[in-house]
Amino acid sequence: NSKEKRNDCPLLALGMVLDADGFPLCHKVFPGNTHDSQTLEGMVGELKKLSGLDKTPTVAMDSGLASKENIAWLVGSGYDYIVSGKRQSRQDFYTEYAESEEFTQIGGRSPEKAVLVRRTVRGEEQIVLCKSESRQLKEEAIISKSEQRFLEALEKLSKRIERGDGKLRLDKDDSVVNRALGTIFSKHTRASRFYEAHYEGGEPRRLVWARKDKEFEKAIEMCGCYFLRTNRMDLSDDEIWKVYMSLSRLEAAWRNMKSDLGLRPFYHQLDTRCEAHVLITVLAFHLQRWVEQKLENAGLRLTFRKVYRLLQTHCYATLCLPTKDGKMHSLRKPGRPDEKQAAVYAALGNRPGSAADGQANHLRKRGREKKECLPF
Numbered sequence: 001n002s003k004e005k006r007n008d009c010p011l012l013a014l015g016m017v018l019d020a021d022g023f024p025l026c027h028k029v030f031p032g033n034t035h036d037s038q039t040l041e042g043m044v045g046e047l048k049k050l051s052g053l054d055k056t057p058t059v060a061m062d063s064g065l066a067s068k069e070n071i072a073w074l075v076g077s078g079y080d081y082i083v084s085g086k087r088q089s090r091q092d093f094y095t096e097y098a099e100s101e102e103f104t105q106i107g108g109r110s111p112e113k114a115v116l117v118r119r120t121v122r123g124e125e126q127i128v129l130c131k132s133e134s135r136q137l138k139e140e141a142i143i144s145k146s147e148q149r150f151l152e153a154l155e156k157l158s159k160r161i162e163r164g165d166g167k168l169r170l171d172k173d174d175s176v177v178n179r180a181l182g183t184i185f186s187k188h189t190r191a192s193r194f195y196e197a198h199y200e201g202g203e204p205r206r207l208v209w210a211r212k213d214k215e216f217e218k219a220i221e222m223c224g225c226y227f228l229r230t231n232r233m234d235l236s237d238d239e240i241w242k243v244y245m246s247l248s249r250l251e252a253a254w255r256n257m258k259s260d261l262g263l264r265p266f267y268h269q270l271d272t273r274c275e276a277h278v279l280i281t282v283l284a285f286h287l288q289r290w291v292e293q294k295l296e297n298a299g300l301r302l303t304f305r306k307v308y309r310l311l312q313t314h315c316y317a318t319l320c321l322p323t324k325d326g327k328m329h330s331l332r333k334p335g336r337p338d339e340k341q342a343a344v345y346a347a348l349g350n351r352p353g354s355a356a357d358g359q360a361n362h363l364r365k366r367g368r369e370k371k372e373c374l375p376f
Contacts, residue, residue: 009265010032011032011033012029012030012031012032012266012274013029013030013031013032013033013034013039014027014028014029014030014263014278015027015028015029015030015039015042015043016028016250016253016282017043017046017047018246018249018250018253020246021249021289021293022246022249022250022252022253022289022292022293023286023289023290023293024253024282024285024286024289025047026043026046026047027278027279027282028042028043028046029274029275029278030042037064037065037067037069037070039065040059040061040065040070040073040074041070041073044059044074044077044079056078056079056080057079057080058079058080058081058082058232058243059074059079059080059081059082060081060082060083060243060244060246060247061081061082061083061084061247062083062084062247063083063084063085063086063087065083066081066083066084066085066086066229071083075231080230080231080232081229081230081231082228082229082230082232082240082243082244083228083229083230083244084226084227084228084229084244085127085226085227085228085229087226089227090222090225090226090227091218091222093120093127093129093225093227094218094221094222096118096120096129097129097131097221097222097225098221099118100116102118103116103117103118103129103131104116104117104118104237105117106237106238106241106242107238112133112134113132113134114132114133115130115131115132115241116130116131116132117129117130117131117237117238117241118237119237124231125229125230125231126229126230126231126232126233126235126240127227127228127229128227128228128230128237128240128241129225129227130225130226130227130228130241131224131225132224132226133224134224135223135224135226136223136224136225137224138224139223139224140220140223142190143190143191143219143220143223146188146190146191147191147194149188149191150184150188150191150192150195151191153184153187153188154184154197154207154209157177157180157181157184157207158206158207161177161199161205161206161207162204162205162206164205168180170201170205174199174201177199177207178199181197181198181199181207185197193215194211194212194215194216194219195209195210195211195212196209196210196212197209197210228240228241228244252303253285253289256285256288256304256305257281257282257285260288260304260305260308261281261284261285261288262281263277263278263281288304291304291307291348292304292307294347294348294349295307295344295347295348297347298343298346298347300343300344300347302344307344310340310341310344311341311344314334314335314337314338314341315334315335316332316333316334316335317332317333317334317335318330318331318332319331319332319333
């Protein structure tokens with residue numbers, strides 16, 4: 001089912017491969033019920049046919065694709081890999097994470113975004129343990145917010161029990177209240193795993209819960225920690241981390257395609273039109289990424305959305321000039337860009353009002369009827 005709970009609308013899955021600079025290399029449309037882990041072999045094979053490269057690449061992927069079957073297939077096919085370890089497995093390295101003096105800092109990052117790494121070996125894999133303070137603050141805030149909502153739900157159910165809510169059928173049996181309690185636990189899994197709760201049907205009736213402090217404190221200590229697995233023995237810790245972090249471009253690509261570029265929703269009924277919609281969106285993303293790359297090369301680290309907002313206030317003005325013979329002439333001229341807007345235009349090799357603007361600076365004859373003049 002879709003996130004919008006539209007059970008009446010079928011889904012499709014899109015697989016896409018980016019290069020190290022974030023440009024799309026290939027994409028493929030899969031049936032909507034295809035699990036992420038089932039797309040790897042097809043995408044790697046598709047990319048190999050398109051690239052024509054003799055050198056075997058290193059495949060970087062997140063934990064959703066890193067099933068045992070996929071890892072075995074990559075190794076058997078001669079591919080190297082760098083993958084993220086599953087979140088549940090972080091506890092296996094609790095002792096190593098506690099030894100802070102063994103970690104070194106990734107170079108080229110500001111103190112606010114510092115990342116500490118440490119290498120260890122498990123079997124035939126190199127394990128790079130990572131600790132990020134900014135990620136720690138984010139995960140702690142998520143747990144805190146989830147815990148707050150979970151406790152609010154328990155308090156609400158507790159008050160219903162205390163006032164003898166008839167819908168709970170407390171005089172009959174405990175099944176209804178237990179189902180309500182189970183619903184709360186299943187809805188707030190991020191926080192409920194640290195709690196125990198049960199209903200006491202004596203006098204007075206009440207709902208009792210308690211936090212498992214040891215498990216909670218251990219989970220808080222692991223906030224901001226993650227680890228990477230690879231069979232590349234020749235790469236340094238910094239290189240392994242930087243290769244994997246290139247996936248952040250892919251995550252940004254999905255966000256842009258689903259929001260700014262209008263990948264969702266689809267208003268099509270035929271498969272061919274859906275595939276065409278995806279193709280146009282991927283081409284638009286390629287152009288968007290080209291704009292961002294040009295700005296990066298000029299020292300301007302701006303996302304496409306920031307560029308759009310920055311240039312949104314720069315408009316063209318149309319001057320409408322009536323003549324005695326009844327004809328209407330129009331002259332379009334750009335406004336004067338501010339300093340930031342001018343820097344963006346210069347980085348893209350364009351100047352408003354130049355010959356490159358095509359029809360922006362020449363007179364155009366209109367019909368005899370009056371035309372409404374609007375800013376571009």
